[in-house]
Amino acid sequence: MENIDIGKKIEKYRKANDWSIRELAKLAEITPSMLSQIERGLANPSIQTLKVLAKALDVPTFSFFIEETPTSDLVVRSHDRKKMIVEDLSYELLSPDFSGTLATAIMKVPPNTSSSEKLLEHKGEEVAFVLEGKIKVCLDDEEYILETGDSVKIPAYMKHKWENNFNKNAAVLFSVTPPAF
Numbered sequence: 001m002e003n004i005d006i007g008k009k010i011e012k013y014r015k016a017n018d019w020s021i022r023e024l025a026k027l028a029e030i031t032p033s034m035l036s037q038i039e040r041g042l043a044n045p046s047i048q049t050l051k052v053l054a055k056a057l058d059v060p061t062f063s064f065f066i067e068e069t070p071t072s073d074l075v076v077r078s079h080d081r082k083k084m085i086v087e088d089l090s091y092e093l094l095s096p097d098f099s100g101t102l103a104t105a106i107m108k109v110p111p112n113t114s115s116s117e118k119l120l121e122h123k124g125e126e127v128a129f130v131l132e133g134k135i136k137v138c139l140d141d142e143e144y145i146l147e148t149g150d151s152v153k154i155p156a157y158m159k160h161k162w163e164n165n166f167n168k169n170a171a172v173l174f175s176v177t178p179p180a181f
Helices: 006-016 021-028 032-039 047-057 061-065
Strands: 082-086 089-093 103-109 125-132 134-139 142-147 151-154 160-164 170-177
Touching (some): 006 061
Antiparallel strands (some): 125 151
């Protein structure tokens, strides 16, 4: 684990609000010189000081302790996607991984294939967009044929399944929050 530069995070939040050191120091009721020293890493703030800074900046105190993700870890090259094959279905993960609160993938469904035998539910809310072909989506007791360009929102815990009863491949882009596969 790398050292977290709390001062740099405070400075980033301050600048995002377009505040000077003096303006934030006044709101947080600390001296501008103390705030300057904290931002430059020359002084370590007490927990109480962090709390008042967080309140003034309108951010949770814990946000000062969250490690930064390198931006290079956020990019997924098309040839580096994680792929999963479950029976006849294939999934390509567009998100870097399953961490966080959102995952996005492409599900490829060959002709005469379904995502499951029966309707399934999960805790994640889902939005799906048909990239290619057409596909039937079953939502509780209703069935809908979706074609290229159509989309559907599936609330958490709604029973659903996908069926490709057609003679062409279907590809569905979907995002799930929280990730549930």
